Amino acid sequence: MKKFNITVNGASYEVEVEEIKDGSVASAPKAPTAAPVAKPAAPKAAAKTEAKSGPVAGATKVESPMPGNIWKIQVKEGQEVKNGQVLIILEAMKMENEIVAPCDGTVAAIHVSEGASVNGGDALVSLK
Incomplete structure (x- = not known):
């Protein structure tokens, strides 16, 4: 098993991936080791649209x-x-x-x- 940190939309996730070769597990799982967890990336500012006017009541x-x-x-x-x-x-x-x-x-x-x-x-x- 290999552990990876994956960041999706600013949220960090720790995942374990098992490598498979020729339909069988490549190696026996090892004892887990502590891996540093990446800090979540700062969310990117969403691209803003140019609003020509605000919401229209009842529309x-x-x-x-x-x-x-x-x-x-x-x-x-x-x-x-x-x-x-x-x-x-x-x-x-x-x-x-x-x-x-x-x-x-x-x-x-x-x-x-x-x-x-x-x-x-x-x-x-x-x-x-």
Whole structure:
């Protein structure tokens, strides 16, 4: 068994890995030895999107389903939209993903700008 410290999203984990060769264990497990535990890395500051306006009371918030970059904004504030109409094109994992209106309404606010990085769950557009 080998012990490793792995850091995922700023949290440090100690794991044990058993090496297998030709379908059998390569060596018998040795007595555990104390290994220094790495200090958790300081969390990186999340990339902030450029909010053009704050939350709109009573509006339907359209959120990013995944992290990515805003490639194209297809609507303007005040524009009427229909259920299923493309609002924003989000580039994620080298694919263009269409973010569509979940209902009929009017664009109350656009919370991002083209080229901005977003995380999953970030507000993109508010519809009234």
